[in-house]
Structures are given as structure tokens and as C-alpha cells.
Amino acid sequence: MELQVNGERHLVEVPADMPLLWVLRDMLDIKGPKFGCGVGACGACTVLINGVPTRTCVTAAADVDGEITTIEGLPDGERLHKVQEAWIKHEVPQCGYCQSGQILAAVALLEEVPQPTDADIDAVMTNLCRCGTYPRLRAAIHEAAGMEG
Amino acid sequence: MGKIAKYTRRGFLGLGLAAAGGLAVGYYYYKKPYPNPLPDTLAEGDFSFTPYVIIGSDNTITIITPRAEMGQGIHTTLAALVAEELGADMDQIATEHGPAAAAYYNGAMLKEGAPFPFFEDGFIAETARGAMGVLGKFLALQVTGGSSAAIDGFEKMREAGATARAVLLEAAAKRWGVDASGLTTERAEVINQSGGRLTYGDLASEAAKLTLAKPPALKDPSEWRILGKSQPRVELHEKVTGAAIYGIDVQLPDMLYATVAMSPRFGAKAKSADEAAAMAVPGVLNVVEIITTTGYGFGIIASNTWAAFEGARALALEWEAADYPADTTGLKALWNEALDKEASFTLGGEGDPEEAMLGAEVIEANYSLPYLAHTTMEPMNATAQFKDGKLDLWLGTQAPGIAAMATAKLLGIEPEDVNVITTRLGGGFGRRTEVDVPLYTAAIAAQTGGKPVKVTWSREEDIRHDTYRPMAEARLKATLKDGMPEALDYRVAAPSINKSVMRRSFPEFAERSNPDRSILDGSFDQPFSWPHSRFAAHQIDTDIPVGFWRSVGNSINGFVHESFLDELAAAGGQDPLAMRLSMMKDERHAPAREALKAVAAMANWGQALPEGVGQGIAHTLSFGTWVAEVVQVDMRGGAVKVEKIWAVADPGMVLDPANFEAQITSAIIYGLSAAIGQEITFDDGRVMQENFYDYDALRMAGVPPIEVALLENSPRMGGAGEPGTPPLAAALGNAIFAASGQRLRALPFGNEVEFDLG
Numbered sequence: 001m002e003l004q005v006n007g008e009r010h011l012v013e014v015p016a017d018m019p020l021l022w023v024l025r026d027m028l029d030i031k032g033p034k035f036g037c038g039v040g041a042c043g044a045c046t047v048l049i050n051g052v053p054t055r056t057c058v059t060a061a062a063d064v065d066g067e068i069t070t071i072e073g074l075p076d077g078e079r080l081h082k083v084q085e086a087w088i089k090h091e092v093p094q095c096g097y098c099q100s101g102q103i104l105a106a107v108a109l110l111e112e113v114p115q116p117t118d119a120d121i122d123a124v125m126t127n128l129c130r131c132g133t134y135p136r137l138r139a140a141i142h143e144a145a146g147m148e149g
Numbered sequence: 150m151g152k153i154a155k156y157t158r159r160g161f162l163g164l165g166l167a168a169a170g171g172l173a174v175g176y177y178y179y180k181k182p183y184p185n186p187l188p189d190t191l192a193e194g195d196f197s198f199t200p201y202v203i204i205g206s207d208n209t210i211t212i213i214t215p216r217a218e219m220g221q222g223i224h225t226t227l228a229a230l231v232a233e234e235l236g237a238d239m240d241q242i243a244t245e246h247g248p249a250a251a252a253y254y255n256g257a258m259l260k261e262g263a264p265f266p267f268f269e270d271g272f273i274a275e276t277a278r279g280a281m282g283v284l285g286k287f288l289a290l291q292v293t294g295g296s297s298a299a300i301d302g303f304e305k306m307r308e309a310g311a312t313a314r315a316v317l318l319e320a321a322a323k324r325w326g327v328d329a330s331g332l333t334t335e336r337a338e339v340i341n342q343s344g345g346r347l348t349y350g351d352l353a354s355e356a357a358k359l360t361l362a363k364p365p366a367l368k369d370p371s372e373w374r375i376l377g378k379s380q381p382r383v384e385l386h387e388k389v390t391g392a393a394i395y396g397i398d399v400q401l402p403d404m405l406y407a408t409v410a411m412s413p414r415f416g417a418k419a420k421s422a423d424e425a426a427a428m429a430v431p432g433v434l435n436v437v438e439i440i441t442t443t444g445y446g447f448g449i450i451a452s453n454t455w456a457a458f459e460g461a462r463a464l465a466l467e468w469e470a471a472d473y474p475a476d477t478t479g480l481k482a483l484w485n486e487a488l489d490k491e492a493s494f495t496l497g498g499e500g501d502p503e504e505a506m507l508g509a510e511v512i513e514a515n516y517s518l519p520y521l522a523h524t525t526m527e528p529m530n531a532t533a534q535f536k537d538g539k540l541d542l543w544l545g546t547q548a549p550g551i552a553a554m555a556t557a558k559l560l561g562i563e564p565e566d567v568n569v570i571t572t573r574l575g576g577g578f579g580r581r582t583e584v585d586v587p588l589y590t591a592a593i594a595a596q597t598g599g600k601p602v603k604v605t606w607s608r609e610e611d612i613r614h615d616t617y618r619p620m621a622e623a624r625l626k627a628t629l630k631d632g633m634p635e636a637l638d639y640r641v642a643a644p645s646i647n648k649s650v651m652r653r654s655f656p657e658f659a660e661r662s663n664p665d666r667s668i669l670d671g672s673f674d675q676p677f678s679w680p681h682s683r684f685a686a687h688q689i690d691t692d693i694p695v696g697f698w699r700s701v702g703n704s705i706n707g708f709v710h711e712s713f714l715d716e717l718a719a720a721g722g723q724d725p726l727a728m729r730l731s732m733m734k735d736e737r738h739a740p741a742r743e744a745l746k747a748v749a750a751m752a753n754w755g756q757a758l759p760e761g762v763g764q765g766i767a768h769t770l771s772f773g774t775w776v777a778e779v780v781q782v783d784m785r786g787g788a789v790k791v792e793k794i795w796a797v798a799d800p801g802m803v804l805d806p807a808n809f810e811a812q813i814t815s816a817i818i819y820g821l822s823a824a825i826g827q828e829i830t831f832d833d834g835r836v837m838q839e840n841f842y843d844y845d846a847l848r849m850a851g852v853p854p855i856e857v858a859l860l861e862n863s864p865r866m867g868g869a870g871e872p873g874t875p876p877l878a879a880a881l882g883n884a885i886f887a888a889s890g891q892r893l894r895a896l897p898f899g900n901e902v903e904f905d906l907g
Binding site for chain 1: 219220221222384386387388391394406432454455458525527528573575577578608609811814816818841842845846847849850907
């Protein structure tokens, strides 16, 4: 099977039903996508597939057709994505475990809706955060919406 | 960054802990309780001045932060404490968790375990607090818990910085042939009166040979440049780029993968297991039995995590029956039987409530609270390699020393032969103090022929094998006099967390564990003057494991006590705020009064609100921090919409305002998730919930705006991570009462009223 991850091509041999999450983490050593629930309920494993936020713990690797972007592939070289910059400015992360998934979900939201309202954010940002970083996360999305880049 | 990167990489991989050469230095001044664990670990050109500071000859400064970073920002605060006294700026400093070692004991945590209210300063209370601190040293508990890390580090870390600065000044004075008193420091450089400068790195090797005659003086807070001001968190960059390494991300050469399938009936052994079916799953390599003080079950070893999960499913395990009532109804009956019997112990109280109630109209209420799981975002996991009689253990842990002791015992080796490497923690909330994860991991690592193995629990395993916040049942009676509270009879039935934890960690001491004050924390120790009161604990004992859940017993009694006060205010026709203020008569209760008045002002308490909209108020003092909260709900649409939350916290001294505010907000949302919808229930002897679809927490849309203010009236420093949780459920329930007249006495409230979560 062939996977295109962060601009690199990978050949892997895995069972047809193996979720993309475990192929990324255990086979390709790409640890940004996190295991949280295994049933698509928390969003910690979110990556972008052709720009669409996808929960990889319930996506069979064999079904993936497209370019996969994980948090590792988000910066442009050394330059962080504006959403990452906004996350640092608002000091969003606490334990940080869910933040790769949150950031990628926010990137996808801003691609679709460059100036989201609070209601837009509520509708799309459904990833779980047990540290309760939601208020700063919301502020950081609004911040990123106002940034160039 | 060369040296720091070296130390960091080596420290993380645990390879350099005994191997590195270099000029190790034995000196440090710190009441010399334990050997400095650092010299053996240093790279060439690095010098350690205390167990907390390493300075490289290239002027790199690494501060050892021996508490777990689980999102509470403690590494930043501990680094700031050192930097303030060291004469360096935050941008010059790296942090490193450091090894598990006795020198990093946490005295502040056990101090507050003594059975006295925080504000009680009497001789006996002080003596008991001191004795508990000594006990912590004895057990060398390098624990992150009890909201204690900054309090514990407040003296130690500043002393460490001041000590290092003093020997660096001495070294510079010798080099220049001048008196040290004329020298100053700035950005990790010593400056003489003619403007000459020497970097700390340049002086490190000479300074490391010096000793001090007396401890250096610490700065007066008025001179602080760093402390008291918000600092950028030290680990933000790695956490927005996916670079942070949590336990689950550990990757070692030739590593195997595994998971566990433990008995869902606590204390019960396996009846049957289809090992052949598990072995038939592609990628499964072995199935091993696990027998430990924390549970029975199997480890499934495989070539990847997914295969291990599939193997665990294929095992189709059957289990013996459990020794406790099989369902929640039966368990509640057991709790209520305990309430019918004599109390196990009482704490605090005054006067004679029984006599005071004779002939008076008695107000009675029963409260119920469920078991709760922690559900850290990162499921339980650890990685271990057991080779040549030594165990390397990569663990996101709040208690590395305890993990070392427990795994050593299991494997029949010495604790010194266990090397715990603490990773980042994907949430802790008390769960990552436990020994079950290290024990199962060590048991599996003992059967891999010396290969490293990463053990990851499924979310289902994580929720069904937690160490739960205890279920509790409370029976309260009170009487009023002239509309004001007069007598209180407060009884709560709950299992002892201490006993449960000791049984898992140090079983030989379990039966000697003291009465567990946490059963009553948040009730008897609150700042109220009752003419007559009695606080009684009815201790339960079952095999269902209970543990430390963010704010521990305060999460139970904060709800019960503050809800009941609201009931008494309603019965007496009093304003809930005014009644509380008039019960806080003692001078030592002043911080509570100020916090309540401040939060009331923020929320415009007492304003006319539309029919169906209401505000509720509550205050709990826990972990030395006084927290008052107001919740506003709107029920005009039928369902409960939580509109806004205001909070005022007084920890006496705020070292980092932005971080403290984040912790209070976090604790409020943690409490709000639990109050609205979380409960662990039992049927057939096992936990019924298994994943986020039946044990959820709030998402973005369900979280209202939260406004936090901080005060510094309290005479002693309090904690940050937990105190925001206890008042929340009561403030929410009281708001629902204010909006609807409906009194909720059982958590979670979502069982009785519908919530509008956006």
C-alpha cells in the first residue's frame, strides 16, 4: 500500500482493516496524531486528507486516497502556520495531548470560513480537550483569522 | 544548546544516567537530606550546584523540575523561582524533568494531609503539619499532587537559584581578586564595578568547587523581576508542533507493542481465556498472565498496537464473580447501611447538635454522588525494558519514586535498579499517581526476553479500570434559629482513598492506614462558625479501586456542604450570599468573605433577573486556596443553558497570574463536565461505561464564558490545579434552584434535567 504523508511517499504492508492512525504511529513513526478513543469520538487522531479533517482511528489505511497532512507537515519549513502562532500567543495548550488534532481542525475551518463566528467555531470544533482549553482555543482561532498567511 | 540537548536526549532515553563521565561535582547546600542525584548523569563540561541547577561551560542553564508537567504549567513556575534568584532570564533557561530521586521529595503535599483546617495555626496543627512533612521525606515521595508543587518548590527552588548565584559570585571574586559584595549579576553574567563581565558558564567549573558557610539570603518579593508576572510557558512550541513526547510516543529500537485485558470485576480472577484465538490474530506474538496487587489479567504482546488490541478482543475472557454488590443499586444500599451504623470517625465540629435540635424543626436532605473516572486525554500507557536485572521504565507519572518501589518489588530487584524516565503527561488529574500501569508494564516486560515493550491501554480498558473518585451518600440535618443556621449534623458515607491507594502501592501498610480525612474534606474544614455542628465519616470498604480525582474529597463535600447551605438560606428566607457572609465570623475567615464579595460584584449578584434565569453561589477552601464561584443559568427554553461563570480565587500569593487563571478555568470546566453528565455505574460486577460515547466531557459549544479574578489576602500560599473544581457543582445546582425552584441533590444533574450544550 502506498501513502503520501507530508509530501513524502511511503510503502507499507498492513492488514486491510488497520486504521490509518496505527500505520502512521507504529509503522511510520509519525507521532503527531494521537490515540484517544479508537472510535472517532474525541478527535485526538485528526489529520487532514486533501485538506479535510479526518479521524484516523476509524479510517482504514487501505481506504485513504489523497495527500495526508499531520501536524508535523503543517509548518512551511521553519515557519509555523498562523494557527500554530496564534496557539502560542494565546498559550492554548495545557497538557497539549489533543492540540495537534485541535490545530488541524482549526486550519480546516479557516480554509473553509476565513472569518468564523463563534457559532461557526462551535459547530466545527468538536474535538475533546480534558484540560478545558476551550476559551483560549476560541480566542486563538479568532486571532488566526485576523492574521496574514 | 549543545549540552542541554545532550542532557535532554540522554535523560529522556535514560542511557546516560550512569554512563557519562565529566567533572561531576558533589557540592550543594540544601539541608543535606539526600545525595545530589545529578553528578552521575552530567555530560562533560556540565556542573551541578544543587539538585536543581546545571550550568554548562557554554553558559547553558538547565533547571531540574522534578514535578510532572501535565498541563498545569509547573515547569515554567519552578524555572521562574530558580531564575529569579539565579540572576538569569527565562529565555536563557531550559527545563528537564530529572531522574527519580529521593532529593526531590514533596513535603508540602503531605503537610496538608494533617487533620486540621488550613487556617488553623495552633501549636498542634503546626506540629502535625511539620511531622507529615518529615513523613514525606522519609517515604521520599516525589509526587505531583495535592496542588502542592509550587508551594513545595517555593523555598527549595529559590534557595537553589540563590545558592548557585552565591558560589558563582565567589568564583568571580576570586578570579578578579575583589570582594564578592561589590559584584552584581545580570542575564547569567557576573559584573564588577569597572564593568567587567564573566559568564556563568565561564565560572562554572571554579564555582562548583566552592562551598558556602551559610545559606544565601533570598530576595524580598518587592525586588522580584520574574515572579508575580505571567511568563511564557516553556513547553508551548513543542506542544503546537507535535514534537512533545508523551509516554505513548516513546519509540525504542526493537520495541514490541502490547496491551492489557484486566479483570473487569475488581479482585476477581480469570475463569477462561481463548489464548489460541488471540494468538491467531496476525501480529500477535504472545499472551502472558499478569498477577499484581492491583489486578489480575493478561498482557497481549504484538508487532503493533492495533494487533495487540485485536488480540485482546479475541481472548474472549470470562471472569469469576466479584466480592462486592454487583450493581449500583446494591452498592448504594451498602453505603446507606453504613450511614445507619456508628460513624467511623468525626472531625472538627463544635457544641452539641443533637441537643440543639431537640424540639426544633429539622431540615433534612440526602445527597448522592457517583463514582467518576479521570479520562485523561492520553490513555494509560508505559514502556519498559527489563534486562540484566535492571528495569528502564518510560512513564508519564505523577509519582516516579512510588512506581520504582512497586515495580522493583514485583520483579524482585532493588528500587535503585529501576530507572524511571518521566515523559510528558497527556493529562493527570490524579490518575497518574497509580502503580497499576507500571506494574502491568513491568510484568509484561519480564516476558519479552529483554526487548523493550510499549504497553498501551484501549480507552475501554482505561475507563473500566480506573481508580475512581469515590461514590458517596450523604445525610444532613440542620435547624435554624431566627432564620439563621444553628445546628448541623453532617454524615457522609464513602470508601477510604488512602486505604485503597495503600493496598495497591504498599499493601503491607494498608490495614494501618489512618482514618481518611478526605472523606470529610470540604466540610468540617470550611470557614463557617456554627453554634453546633458535627461532621461524621462512615467509611466503606470494597474491592472497587478509588483514588485521587482532581480535588479529591473536596469534590464531594464542596457539592454537599454548599448545596445544603443554599437550602438553609432558602428555608430561612435569607440571601445565600448574605447568609454565608454572616456565618464567616472569625477573623481568619476574612479571605472567604473577600472572595465571595468580589465574585458577587463581578456577577452583579442581587440584580433583577428574568423569570427562568438564576444565579447560584458557592465557596470552598481547598488546598489552601479560597475559591468563590457564581454560575448563571437560563432555563427559559426548557433545558438548562449555562450562560456564564465567574470565579474569584485567593491563593495568598500568585506566582504566575496567567497560568493560575488557566488552572482555575480548567478546574471549573472539569467540574462542569462531571456535574452535567458524568457517572460510573456498575452492573454484573463491572463498570458499565467504556468510551466517550457513554462517558463524555464538555466540548467547545457547551462551555460558557468564564471570568476569573485573583486575590492575595490569604496568609499562606495555596495551590492552583484543583481548588477551582469543588464549588462548581454546588454553584450550578444552586443556580438551577434559583431559576426554577427545583433542588437537585444527586449528581450528575443531567439525569434529572436536560442541558442545552449548544
